[in-house]
Amino acid sequence: MTSAVETFGLTKRYGSVTAVSDLNLRIEPGQVFGLLGPNGAGKSTTIRMLLALQRPTEGRVSVLGLDAHADTVAVHRRIGYLPGDLELFPRLTGREHISWFARSRGLDDHSLAGHLVDRFQVVTDRPVRELSKGNRQKIGLVLAFMHRPELLVLDEPTSGLDPLMQREFENLLQETAGEGRTVFLSSHELDEVQRSAHRVGIIREGRLVAEDTVAGLRRAAPRKMEILFRRPVDQAELCSLRGVTVTAADGPRVTLDVTGEIGPVLRVIASHDPVDLTSRPADLDELFLGFYRQPPAKKVPNAG
């Protein structure tokens, strides 16, 4: 099956600054893919290269089976785009925006646009300069979705939306994916991506440091385990186990970070006469913060 988006060694350099480095992504149709990373990680640059707004220094992008830079017009016909830091024309109203963009796409049927305007309670009769950030963002969403594109590329789509509208937007994403259409969105917020994305890529300093399903990432996230033994134990044996890090040891009380399977760890613990054990679930937040902070050397194995 043709992937919805595929990048091959995508790299963008501005002079000596590398914004995106050797990015290889593959997004299947019908997926919601979330590109997650701190500000300045290269998310927007990646998105601009998908849309051929910027040229890659190296590598190439395939969108809906076409070359993003050679077949720009054909690709753009099938994409809906919401830029990050959306800017509209201040003097035009929402309605004027919608009708101009609809006409530019040769869209005669405005029923979906009308439906989205109602659904997101978009203010369409006032010049954009009089609207709040959230209301402008909603106009941007209508412009991106109104022609029912096969691929949606949304750069920080929920910025400025109130929680109610964020919920509505998440529903819209699920419906879109349910219809077999694909969504590529970027965010710096874990919560947002966790709720709506099937797969997540984490980008840091222009490099993809992890790519997996949310469940897969959760499996890779460390569990914190605290054990009280009857007497002090030799940590060496615990340390030698795969995926185990001793984070604290105070006499008979030992704290571990455990990734991966828990069986081998439990067997070793059991052999040392434990008194008590508490285990906290995988903390995804901690995992992401780890990715944000660490140099991008550590790569989570792709869980498929």
Added chain:
Amino acid sequence: MRANITRLDLRLRRRSTAGYAIGMALYSLIIVALYPSFKNSASLDSLSGSTAAALFGVTGKLTSPGGWLNGNIYGNFFPLIMLLLTIGYGAAALAGQDEDGTLALIAALPVRRRAMVFQKAWAMAAQALFLAAAVTVCVVIGRGFQLAVGVGDAVAISVALMLMGLDFGLITMAIGAVTGRRGTALGVASGLAAASYLLSSLASTISAIRPGRYLSLFYWSVGNDQIIQGVSLGDFTVLIVVGLCALAASVAAFRKADLN
């Protein structure tokens, strides 16, 4: 072509376009209406021929119909307003809208970069045409105020000045497409236009810079006594060729440009 960028940009600039045209029309009407009061003023003619007069675009006898129009409209104010319009739009059209962040929405539509530039060039031409038409109509009205000027001559010189405006506007657009910066485009193009004006107007009195006048687009539109002699085919050719080159440069640069 579905993405009607020309229409959008004209809509966005309709106030400024109307403002320039109305202002210039009113000014032109006042100038032509004042002509009967000045046509016999001998002291005015003594101004001509000085370097100071040349600095203000005044050539020939100020009291003659052609000299009056040249010294008050065609030699200075009309090109100035025309250049404000075309250079302003040329800087905003690509680099300015990109800096504002609005260009990305349009560039993500199913429209070629080349078509975007062409449509913006049409928008520039439409604005310039509107201004030129307003001035021409007012100058022709001047025939009722003893300004003996041929309709054809008035149209020709307005068209020549419009083409010169478009040349500088398209040069501005090209600089904007190369640099992505509105300020740079505005600054460099305004500098070029000012140098071009000085080169042409001072060439009539300062012999040292006389050979350089061929480099000035003012010389090819209004600086070579076109108001008296008429605009030649050669003048039009130079103005059109320069415009087409600037347009081609804009397209070439914009096709490679990284947008925000």
